[in-house]
Amino acid sequence: MSTAQRIIRFTLNGEAIAASVAPHENVVELLQRLGLHGARESCGQGLCGCCTVRVDGLAVSGCLYFAVQLDATCVDTIEQPFGEDGLDEVQQAFAQCGAFQCGFCTPGFVLMSRELLAANPEPSEDEIRHYLSGNLCRCAAYPEIIRAVQLAARMRRARS
Amino acid sequence: MTPFELIEPRTLDEALRLLDPADPGVRPAGGCTALMLMMKAGMLVPTRLVSLRRIEPRYRDIVASDDAITIGANASLASIEHSARVRDELPALARTLRTLANVRVRNVATLGGNLAHADPHMDLPPLLAALDASVQVQGRGSSRYASIEQLISGYYETTLAGDELIVAVRIPKRAARGCAYRKVTTRSADDWPALGIAVALEREGERVRAARVVLGAAVDRPTRLLAAEAALQGTRLDETSARRAADAAADEARPSEDARGSAAYKRELIRVHVRRTLLEAWCDEPVGAVRQ
Ligand SMILES: Cc1cc2nc3c(=O)[nH]c(=O)nc-3n(C[C@H](O)[C@H](O)[C@H](O)COP(=O)(O)OP(=O)(O)OC[C@H]3O[C@@H](n4cnc5c(N)ncnc54)[C@H](O)[C@@H]3O)c2cc1C
Ligand code: FES
Ligand code: FES
Numbered sequence: 001m002s003t004a005q006r007i008i009r010f011t012l013n014g015e016a017i018a019a020s021v022a023p024h025e026n027v028v029e030l031l032q033r034l035g036l037h038g039a040r041e042s043c044g045q046g047l048c049g050c051c052t053v054r055v056d057g058l059a060v061s062g063c064l065y066f067a068v069q070l071d072a073t074c075v076d077t078i079e080q081p082f083g084e085d086g087l088d089e090v091q092q093a094f095a096q097c098g099a100f101q102c103g104f105c106t107p108g109f110v111l112m113s114r115e116l117l118a119a120n121p122e123p124s125e126d127e128i129r130h131y132l133s134g135n136l137c138r139c140a141a142y143p144e145i146i147r148a149v150q151l152a153a154r155m156r157r158a159r160s
Numbered sequence: 161m162t163p164f165e166l167i168e169p170r171t172l173d174e175a176l177r178l179l180d181p182a183d184p185g186v187r188p189a190g191g192c193t194a195l196m197l198m199m200k201a202g203m204l205v206p207t208r209l210v211s212l213r214r215i216e217p218r219y220r221d222i223v224a225s226d227d228a229i230t231i232g233a234n235a236s237l238a239s240i241e242h243s244a245r246v247r248d249e250l251p252a253l254a255r256t257l258r259t260l261a262n263v264r265v266r267n268v269a270t271l272g273g274n275l276a277h278a279d280p281h282m283d284l285p286p287l288l289a290a291l292d293a294s295v296q297v298q299g300r301g302s303s304r305y306a307s308i309e310q311l312i313s314g315y316y317e318t319t320l321a322g323d324e325l326i327v328a329v330r331i332p333k334r335a336a337r338g339c340a341y342r343k344v345t346t347r348s349a350d351d352w353p354a355l356g357i358a359v360a361l362e363r364e365g366e367r368v369r370a371a372r373v374v375l376g377a378a379v380d381r382p383t384r385l386l387a388a389e390a391a392l393q394g395t396r397l398d399e400t401s402a403r404r405a406a407d408a409a410a411d412e413a414r415p416s417e418d419a420r421g422s423a424a425y426k427r428e429l430i431r432v433h434v435r436r437t438l439l440e441a442w443c444d445e446p447v448g449a450v451r452q
Contacts, residue, residue, distance in 0.1 A: 021164045026196070042202060046193060046265050047350070058238075058267040062197045065268070068166055069211070112263065133350070134262020 008071035010116035011037075013080040021065075027053060027070065029061035031077060038107040044134075049108035049135035053077050057067035059115045078107035089159070090114050094145075105155035108135050113149045117156055123149070164206045169349045172327065176300050178210045181322030184450050186203035188212060188325055190234065190273030191264060193265055212272070212325070219327060222246065223411055224419065227333055233272030233326045241266060248447035250291070252339035259343060262350075271327040278312045278381070286376035287341045288329065289384065296328040305330070315380040330336035336363040338444035342437045344429055346376075346420045353377045354420035357433050358372055359441040361397065368392045373405070375432060378415035378426045387412040397442045399435075406435035 005020045012034070021030055028041045028051045039062045042050040047143055051062035054076040082088040087095070090113045100106045109132065116131045123131070128149050137145065164185070169175045180186040185207030189195055192211070197205035212219070212234055219234040222243045230239060231251060233440050241257035242245055257266065260283050274284050275295060289308035297311075300323055311326075313319050320326070341362045348355040356376035362369045371392035373385040388409035395401040415426035 024199075045197060046261070049262070049264065052264060059264050060268050061193075061264045064193050064265075066166060066192060066196070069168075069192075069213070128331055130258070131263060132262060159296070 002003070006068055007031075008068055010070045010072060011074040012030065013076060020137065021067040023066070023068055025067040027051070027055075027060075027065045027067050027075075030067035036077055036079050040104065040107075042104070047134070048105070049112060050105055052108035052135075054111060054115075059112055076111075080111060088114065089155040090117065090152040092151070093148040093155060097144045097148035097151060098141075099144040099148035100137075100141050105135060105137045105139075108127045109137070109145055113145075113152060116149070117153055121157060122153060125150070162205050164208060166209045166211060168211045170214055170216075172212075172215050172219065172298065175210050175212055176325060178208070179323040179325075180208075183207060184322070186210065186264060186322070188272075188276070190270030190276075191236065191268035192273075193261075193269045194273060194277045194409065201237055205340070208276065212270070217440055225247070229329050229333065230328050230330045231271055232328050233270060233275075235271050235394050236267040237261075237269045237271065242273065249377065250339070252330075252341055252390075252441075252444055253287060253291070256287050256341045256343075260284070269317045269328055275308075275311065275329070276318055276320060276326055278314075278316050278318050278383075280315055280380050281356070281377045283341065283343055283353075283376070284358055286356050286358040286374040286382040287339075288331070289358040289374045289382045290341075292330050292334075292360070292372065293329050293331045295326055296330065297326045299324045309384070312381045317381075323345070324375060330417070334360075334362050336369075337361065337446070338363065338441045339446075340437050340440035340444055342433050342440070344433050346429075352420070354426055355415065355429055355433065357430070357437045358382075359434075359437045361392070361438070361441045363442075366396050368395055368397055371405075373409060373428065373438075375409070375413055375415075378413070378430070380416070383413075385409045385412055385434070392438070397438065399439075402435045402438040405438060406431050409434040 007140045009018045039051045039053050041063045042048045042064045046061045053062045056073050090110050189209040189211045219232040221232045223230045224245050245398050247254045294305040295311050341358045341426045343353045344355045345351050355378040360372045371389045373388045374382050376382045388405045391405040391408045410427050410431040413430050417423045
């Protein structure tokens with residue numbers, strides 16, 4: 001191993017891929033290079049959640065994660081398609097509740113909300129606020145976001 | 161960014177061999193959350209990062225014995241927060257982790273990286289000092305235990321040699337111990353705190369048998385407030401004795417002045433919050449810690 005580019009292999013949204021990465025490259029930079037723009041760097045400091053992706057089932061900040069460390073992992077991003085129209089309940093609920101204005105923060109909120117509902121199918125409003133406290137929305141769509149998570153929780157329960 | 165290599169050895173021994181005390185650019189790496197921020201800020205220009213995340217899985221374990229809970233240095237903060245053992249026996253630790261950073265940081269940040277970083281504003285060092293934790297430090301062919309006060313020697317400074325690694329943290333069990341931590345933020349809720357106060361009280365009936373009161377954030381390293389501890393010894397804990405100990409704490413503490421408050425203001429915060437933390441610790445009832 002050296003300071004040069006390295007080939008890594010990982011699963012991206014269900015597909016096996018290989019990529020050449022430099023040691024200093026972070027996950028957001030790599031994904032953008034691969035044409036995926038849903039995770040975007042905003043604060044670059046782990047605070048805002050705009051760069052959220054899932055690595056081996058855990059939500060992480062792509063801006064604070066070295067791309068080389070994706071080697072041999074499974075990565076899910078907001079581009080991962082679901083169901084017939086490509087959207088899961090959380091995305092449908094966000095659309096239905098208008099839980100965004102500019103949409104810059106939305107991928108991160110959607111991924112984090114999915115994590116929350118997987119761990120806690122019936123979260124209280126306090127639990128939603130607490131779990132999402134590491135995600136910032138500059139347009140301040142917070143009330144709509146909370147309603148969307150509550151709606152998504154109901155939709156998920158109705159399905160199962 | 162200056163080029164560097166990131167190596168992921170499979171064993172602790174290999175990791176220790178890859179460290180080089182002669183080169184300050186060679187650094188161990190846990191979750192890399194603090195390292196990446198330091199690199200982005202230009203505070204750290206590494207030549208080699210030795211990642212510990214692929215070493216033997218046992219360094220992630222949380223193990224309970226009769227007299228202690230031992231947490232591997234590679235355990236993520238989230239795994240500690242969600243551990244049933246920790247929730248039952250060290251509820252103050254689980255509660256503190258809930259408000260440390262955010263879900264994504266806790267998913268990757270490790271206990272070892274947290275303690276080695278030695279940023280004075282961090283929440284776990286004062287809490288673990290109050291819990292009388294000892295840190296197991298491994299070198300090439302040597303192993304030692306250090307208390308938190310022995311480990312953290314100043315502002316971002318530790319007594320770790322360049323070829324030593326934190327491998328575990330041992331938290332001794334104590335009968336009838338209550339514990340609490342308060343993070344006091346004076347600006348936004350997610351800002352670094354103006355002070356952090358950790359208290360552990362060992363009860364004997366209605367009295368305090370032993371107390372540890374530790375101040376963080378307002379000083380350059382976790383600092384025990386010995387006069388406050390002495391004021392609590394043998395007392396019946398109530399509003400009056402808590403107030404007396406909090407006054408002693410405010411008198412003895414030497415808080416620094418910064419954007420989060422003047423020294424005088426922080427002294428008043430200490431007075432108020434030591435009292436409240438004492439009362440919280442007194443009411444903390446870990447599972448299995450029967451009141452005597
Ligand atoms: C957005 C954000 C918010 C935060 N909020 C809080 C907060 O509210 N409260 C709080 O307390 N902290 C907070 N932090 C700090 C956080 O706790 C640390 O970044 C984290 O714990 C560091 O762990 P790590 O495993 O990522 O360490 P790394 O970044 O991997 O390493 C940190 C340091 O430790 C060294 N190191 C790593 N592992 C070892 C080891 N096993 N032995 C010896 N040395 C080692 C490294 O060389 C480096 O110097 C926050 C961080 C972020 C990014
Ligand atoms: S850009 Fe990564 S958390 Fe803000
Ligand atoms: S919708 Fe604009 S930042 Fe959230």
